[in-house]
Amino acid sequence: MPAGSFNLFDTHSNGCASVDPGASGNVAIIDRGVCTFSQKVANAKAAGAIGVLIINNVAGDPIPMARTAGFDDDLPAVMIGLNEGVALRASGATTASAGATFQEFVTPANKDILASFSSQGPTLVDLAAKPDVTSVGVNVLSSCVETDPIDCGEAPWAFLSGTSMSTPHIAGSAAVLLQLHSDWTPAQIKSALVNRADLVVKDSITGTHDVGPTAQGTGRENLSVAADATTWMDPSAASFGKVTVGHPTSLNITLSNPTGSSQMYAVSVTKFTPDTFGGTVPSVFDAGTLTSGDNRITVPGSVTVPANGSTTLTVTVNSGQPLGTVIQGWIDLNSGSDDLHFAYYAQVGQ
Structure with a gap:
């Protein structure tokens, strides 16, 4: 689509079944969701539209729109953010100007918003607390296989999203830690990344509410903080799985300190x-509130890890919790310098 001014036609629909013929000769405004982008664009093309403007249905930045084979979707299409879409509709604008500038790297304002497609825990069967940690995984500039006509076309790179993007970030961070600290074990590298992440991730719908440990783990990784770790945890989470109703259940976390000075931590929940x-955020997106303290569990008020040694921190799920209760949150260890935290998760069952 050449630069210029174009008429807009708001379909006020997801464009999955069809697109109103009123879109003919105009740029069709279509909502994201329900069906593939290719189907929306193909329906707009069939209605005579000259382009498509998709409005995102979740918070955060627009995402790359992957094509699906088998659709006649050869039409210019672009996505804008949810907030921008709301503003556009509120303005009542009937025309828009289109131009293009190329910029490879952008620092977005919408950071630390959980991707709407991010998988969540707990795991099946054993109900383990997952994920461990989160990382960048939306709109990542990545190398691309040129023989992939759907995502790449003829370009050697593309903006991609998903676990295929976030996992390499974590793997690369682990490699950096190993290069910096060649004597660290895999468990120590994991603890450094997991237990020193930033607990800052927000929900997919509004981008403003906190999400739980089964959505963000211990938060978004922070490599620079992980590199300075002086105490490690094993395991890196208090993952109880299912606990029996009416019975207290305890789990031990081993804290290790390789330095020549003891480390004392204040423990809080x-x-x-x-x-x-x-009802503004569906429960599937795991949004919620944070409060200080949780009388459903017991932890010590402080813990000291001896120099060149280790100690045990015991977390107990107290008895008296109703059947079906989900007990979750984070336990914080604060020393004033080397702070760390870990997730706890339990379901009360038979």
């Missing part, structure tokens, strides 16, 4: 409580 915020 941050409880996570799921909330749909009046």
